[in-house]
Every structure is written in structure tokens, then in C-alpha cells.
Amino acid sequence: MTHRITVVGLGVGELEQLPFGVYKLLKETTQPVYLRTADHPVVSELATEGMKFTSFDSIYERHDRFEAVYADIVETLLEQAKQEAVIYAVPGHPLVAESTVQQLLARATDIDIVGGQSFLDPMFAAVGVDPIEGFQLLDATAFRVDEAQIRQHVLIGQVYDAFVAGDLKVMLMERYPDEHPVTLVTAAGTSKQHVMTVPLYKLDRVTMLSNLTTVYVPPVTEEKALNRDFATLKDIIARLRGEGGCPWDQEQTHESLKKHLIEESYELLEAIDLQDDNLMIEELGDVLLQVMLHAQIGLDEGYFDIRDVIGSVSDKMIRRHPHVFAEATVDSAADVVANWQTIKSQEKPERKYLLDGVTKGAPALMRAEQIQKKVAKVGFEWDTVSGALEKVQEEIRELQEAPPKEQLAEFGDLLFSLVLVGKYMGLSGEEALQLTNDKFIRRFTRMEQLAKRPVEELSLDEQDQLWNQAKQEEQS
Template identity: 55%
Template structure:
């Protein structure tokens, strides 16, 4: 089988090309290069070396992936007939997608591949910005860079920033994490006689810069904690410090049990912010909920039982497992089928219970416990056939409560009140309404209207005792009227 040899042209001029590679090129018969846009190419022409470039392929396609695929396919076809030499900028194994396609073809037995080195652009780049790579660095493709790829505590090098459009895309991605004025360095033709280095604030990255396929953007580590507030790792570090011996006495004292009430309070406050459609409050309250998650995770890690990684693994596995229509081969046609599959999968995951209602109790919420009990009992047919039965049961329990109030003991009255509330929860289940949410909204509504009454009293005669109940009721009706107008 003829051989396809890939060589690297290095990062700069001909005098940086290893002598062995130069001799190899000189005796080449079938010589192809990915692009002529490289400092060494003109010197090769002056040396009398002939070659065929793939620059025309770039004009045929709108995206680079198609370009690289066509170049690789063409080379494989050529190598089936004769020995071929293919040259790329820098080193063949550094940021070179065409070579990755060729390696894939080699694994499939489609081509006999040899790779010969060449200086990558990284060596002169490290020199240009004075970076020791052992400190930790990332090399990212500017045409496919995602926010979540970025590690702000490392040196970041971004290639493929070849024009204003790609620079703008890179800038916008970086701005999702870095401050707008964070310093970034633009390096073009690193290591060559035409090397250009310029440091600008991030927001100027795509403004008036001379960019080319030899341009790399360097972003230094964000060493100040305040610069890394948008990173998960930073928040985790803050929580760990709070729980450390040098941290906060209150945070160190907390346990899973002591934090329970705060977790509930924060969720309720989040729901209130959602009900009020207050985006700023939602952001703040989501942060408070997230704090509870991180505190519990840190307590687990401090005690040696589990860590944040265990939590992430558990929920990731569950989401993939319970969405076989997304991550597997299952087909669904409606959200109803999704829920049915979810429940079926969930049942296989849970250990067998001795009693049907086992595990359904929620100590922090009697409403939610009632809802769960009734929902679970309904799964085995212990339920009214329709909502009419639930309404009849409510009327029956209401009459029994009224009778207990007139004739029964205090214990009987409380017992019958519980039955009324229980049937109300059942009605809410039939009507697909959340009793917990309904009660929260009722409390919020009462608080809001009573504040209006209180303010009206203060602005009037100054004391509740100076008003009749009818006058206070008038304030209450005014509060309702204001809500409808708002």
C-alpha cells in the first residue's frame, strides 16, 4: 500500500524547519500543502520546490469541517495510487483537524500513514507571552469554543481567531465569564520575524485588529477570586473556606439536620420570586437554594461520606437513565408517554417496600404528605372514579366538622377539621392543582393585603382600636381593588 506522509512546516520561516524535514521535502515527488498562507511557503517556492495547495477547497464550503473532510478524503484517494507527502502549518498533531481525519482512516485500514514532526506554534507562543506550560494551560479552537470549556485559573490559548467575526464570537464567549476589561493578548505569527503582540481589554478584542490564520488569543489566569465569581469552582472554594477551621463559626456548626429549615425557607422564597415574576429576585433566590446544595455537599465531604462529584454523578446517571427517548433508542410521541416511562423506570430503581405508603411521608409539610398518600393510593385503584366523588366526600366531611363543632369535644373537632383538609387536598389532586402552592399564595395574598390595611390605619387614626371591623373590611376591599388594577 502506498504511504501518506504528513509533515509539519513549523511555526515560522524556513530557517526554523529541521534539516531532515527540509531534505525530505526537497526530494518529494507528490507534494501537497493545506494552505499557502504560511511564512515558509514563499521560501519553498524560492527554493524551487513545487506543490499543490488545497486553498481552493476553502472557497467551496461555508464551514471548516466540510473543508477538512474533503481535504482528507482527497489525500486518501491520492495515496491509494502513489506515495504522497502532505504538509500542514506547525506540528501535524497540534490543532490540525485534517490529520485527525487521516488518523481515523488509518485505524480503519484505509491508508498507510506516517507522521513527521515540525515545530508547533505553541513553543514560540509560550515564549511570546512568557508562560511556563507546566502551570497549566488550555488550547481551544475559537470556531467551536464553549463557555463551559473554559477553566479561568489556567493559561488559555485560543486558535483559529482569523478574522473580526471569529474574534467577536470568541469575545462574546469569554465575556460570559470574564470581566469586560480583562486583559487579553493577541499574538500573530509567533516566533517569526513578523511577530506582533498586542494586549487589549477584552471588549476591544474584535476592534481594529489585524487578524490572520496565524493569530492566537492568549487569556491569562484570573488569579483574583472576584474575577472568578462566575465559576462553579470558585463558589465551591468559598463554601469550603466557610466550613474550614479558619472560616465562619456558624457555618462550621451546621449539620444536615440544622439546615433543613433553611432549605425549605429558601425554596419558598424562590417560589415567591417566581410568582412575582421578579427576575432579579429569582437569580438571588436560586443562589440561596444553590448555597444549601453546596453546604450539604461540603458537610458530606467533611464527614467523609460523599462529595459534590457523587451528587453530580448520581443526578447525571438518573437523568440519562430516565430519558431513554433522548439518550437511548426509545421512541415517545407525547409528554404523557414521557411521564409514564419515567414512572416505570423510577419504580424499578426503588427498593421494594413493605407498605404502599412507605417513603411518601414529608415531615416538613403535612399538605404534601396528604397529597403523596392519596396519589400513591390511587395507583392501585383506591380512588374516586371522577372528581364528583371527591366533591361529595368534601361536603360530607364539612357537615361532620360542623356537627363536631356544635356537639363534639375539642379532639373530635380537630379530627374532623383534618378530614376536611384532607378532602380539599384530594380535590386539588383531581384538579391538578398544588395544595402547597395554593397555601403559599394564600399566605402571600393575606400578607400583602393586611400590610395595606396596616398602612391605611397608620396613615389614618393611627391605631387598630380606633376602627370598627366594617372600616377595616373597607380597607381590605380597597387592597383587593388595588390588586385588580395593578
């Protein structure tokens, strides 16, 4: 049987700000009193009046992470409550930014909450903000930059030293301008309240940091910073497609955008081949634009929106990576691929035949690679590349001997066999042909540069000489 745990909020100020009921409870209790931390103005004043307590400050010194500290405190309190009723006193209000209290509530039923003033009221007063405008309260020790709503007021607690402030600064600078003003408020609502506003990049240079320090980050108003936010892109696409938007965007359908998605994808591949980071940023943006347009069309038609798209891929990644998000174990990348295929086949039971999932809209060479990889999984392949090479020779002979009406089919058989050779050698037919296309363009362009008159006026021998010269230059 567990005895009652009474959780008391000590408020944020000095003793005269402590509610009389809380003061009386702490002064008159015969139960043991435990403090999450003794580093609080009220504690020192109550101690001078003879209050006895046990502080958990020593637990902070035993652990490197706050999660472990809080877990240790909770276990200690639950064990003590098996023997007798206890009082657990925390700074501020017990239900505001108190992880230990939330954990206690999740694990025990005999818990009373006795309020105290949270730091939020004096914090808003210190920075002159009306919370009705919308705000977030976050923990610096568990801060994730993508959680920050840059259009809202953001309060970040637990900025207790320069190390935490430094980590917080680096993360915030991913979303906010370096010069964005931030306000540090220490001991809000007390006679020792200290308020300082600095540019974001100086956040970790402030010397007055303590466990009573909270950072206020005002909403972003700069257009350049707002344009980096996903919500802005979503709003832009909605406006383009909406009333008073762009006639071209308004006319687009899933079908009309197909060619644009293909074009943008190939432009991205070119940027990757060029290893041009700035060009990759631009081309990735163009691909994302196509995704956003399709999602907006889905929303306009009432079938789906971008959240459905994101939710679908998130669910899929979690489901297909049980070695990361669940209890499965893998020893190699091959195990990952095997697990992926097994899970994928369970997700799509409607596919009756092995090649049902081959993408019909993919480029022909890429589609041939997909086909050959799938049939290889059931053993439909030669043991070595020599069999595939012999097949190429066979297809060449058949092409040479084929009548005109059969040449297209035989030419396709030859290409399919060459792609199969690439599979055995670990080479992509699509990438190989693109590489050769680029090489041909470079050499022919150089041939035109070397020619002393238009290439169409040159004989084949003259063209061939210039071609060989361009080839030698490239190889030297």
C-alpha cells in the same frame, strides 16, 4: 490494503526554520504531497523551488463547519492511500492542534509522524509566559466558555477573522471583565510576527486577523470576576469549615442545616412570585450555599463531595432523557413524563409499593398532591371533578358531626379532598393557599392603615367594614 500516510509538520516559520530532514523529504519525494492549506510561509517558498502539491483549500469553501471540512480531508486521504503512499503536510507540529491528524490516527495504522516546530514555543516567547505555570490550548471554532480555566494562561487558536473573534469575545465576556487585556499574536515565530494587546471588548475590532492568529488570555486576578467562578465558592466553603474558619459553619451537620434549607427554599419561592430577578439571584445563591455546605460536610466526613453530587445529577439527566442523549423518540411532553417514570422505576427496584417514594419531609399539601398523582396513574380516581366535589361535601358533614377527639383527623380528610379537587382542575393546593395567605396579609394590612384607631379597639362590624373597603380597593 491501505498504503502508508506520512504526516509532515511544516513548522511555524519560513523555509530556513524548517528542519533539514523535513525539507529533504519534501524536495526528494516521489509520492503525492497533500497540504491541509497552502496558506503558509514555507509552502510559497517551496513552490518557488519547484515542489508539487495538492492543497485542500478548496474543501474549506465547500463546507460551513470545520468539522465537515476536516472529515472531508480525512476521507480524501484515506481513499487516496488505498491507491498509493501519500504525504500529508500540515502547519506547525502534526500532533498539536491538528484535528485531521487525530482522526487519521484513530482510523488508520500505517501512519508516520514527521515533526515540525509547533506554534507553542514562539507563542509563549511572544507573550512572555512560562507554561509551567499552567495553560490551556483551545480552538476558537469549537470554543465553550465553561471550559476556560480563568486562573490559568489560555491560548485560543483559529481566530482567523472578525466573525470568529466576535463570537469568541461575547463568550469570554461571560467569564472575564470587559477590560481584561488579551493579546493577539499572528505568525508567531516568523519574520512577520505581529503582537497586539487590546481590552477584551475590542477583540473583534482588530484588523490583522488570519489563520495564523492566536489569542492569549492571561489569568484573572480581579476579585469580583474570581468570585463568579465555581471553584472560588468551593474554596470559600472549605475555608469556612476548615481550621481557622467560622465556628458556626464548623458546628453544622446535615441535620442542623435541614431547617435552613427549607427556609431558603421558601424565600426563593417568594422571589419567584415577586418576579424579582435580583432577589432570585440572591435567593438561588442561598439555596446553593446550603448544597455546598452539605457537600463539604460529606467531604469532611469522607463520604462524598460536590463532584459526586454533580456527577449523580448529570448521570441521572442523561439517563432519563434518552430522547435527547440517545436514540429514543418522543412526540409530546406526556411521552417525556412517561419515559421518565418508567426509567425512574427501573432505577429504584427496591420500592415495593406504589407510595414508597412519596417524600416524607415535604409540606403536607404538597405531599398530598404527590400521593394523589401517583394513585391516579393506576386508575384510583374519579372520572370527573364532580366526584371529588361530592367528597368535599361529605368530609364537611363528617367534620361538623365529629366529636372533639376526631376533629383533627376529619379536618385532615377535608383538606386532602380539597387538594384532590385542585388536581382535577390543574391547581396546586400549596400555591393556592400561599396566594390566599398573601392576599389576606395585604387586605388586613390595608385595613390597619384605614383604621382611625388600633384595630383591636374596633368592633367586629367596624373591622368588617374596613375589610370590605380594603377588598373593594384591591378589586377596583
